[in-house]
Amino acid sequence: MKQLIGLLAICLLVYATIMVCVIPVKLHLPFFTLPFGVGLLVFSLCLLVYSMFIEIPFHNTYAENGVSNKLITTGTYALVRHPGVIWLALVYLSLALLFPSTTLFLAVIVWLIMDIIIVTLQDKLSFPKMFPAYRRYQLKTPFLIPTKQSISACLRTIDPRIKVRK
Numbered sequence: 001m002k003q004l005i006g007l008l009a010i011c012l013l014v015y016a017t018i019m020v021c022v023i024p025v026k027l028h029l030p031f032f033t034l035p036f037g038v039g040l041l042v043f044s045l046c047l048l049v050y051s052m053f054i055e056i057p058f059h060n061t062y063a064e065n066g067v068s069n070k071l072i073t074t075g076t077y078a079l080v081r082h083p084g085v086i087w088l089a090l091v092y093l094s095l096a097l098l099f100p101s102t103t104l105f106l107a108v109i110v111w112l113i114m115d116i117i118i119v120t121l122q123d124k125l126s127f128p129k130m131f132p133a134y135r136r137y138q139l140k141t142p143f144l145i146p147t148k149q150s151i152s153a154c155l156r157t158i159d160p161r162i163k164v165r166k
Helices: 002-021 033-054 058-063 083-098 102-130 134-140 148-157
Strands: none
Touching: 002 083, 002 102, 033 083, 083 102, 102 134
16 A cells, blocks of 8 residues: 555646646746756756665665664654655756746645655654654755755765665
């Protein structure tokens, strides 16, 4: 059930994103925003996939029933406790540069607010129960906004080899 709901959620988000990107009413932005938007999209999608599907154990987190009890505190998870929110915000910023429309801007605001609400609930209610060391992690690592210390910790602990950890 967990896998089906997760797949359905991702499909719905991708579908909704595509639909608001193809709305014909567009805002006019300078031409230079197009190549910047493409570069930012590639960069942010790579970071999103890395943080959400490579850095954390994919099989234990998404494929198996139940929950993984392994807390990841290195790499992008040393930067902030929920790096996927930052990368998703950058993905949507890049899409807004590529497909500028009022509808997309409004959708992005709503979706990012919802994402922040979800991770806030996870951070306060779910994760402290799932991971025994989560309270210490909360004290050491910022919630969503990186600090100088967390940037340093991220760069110090990030794994330059992209591989699936078991």
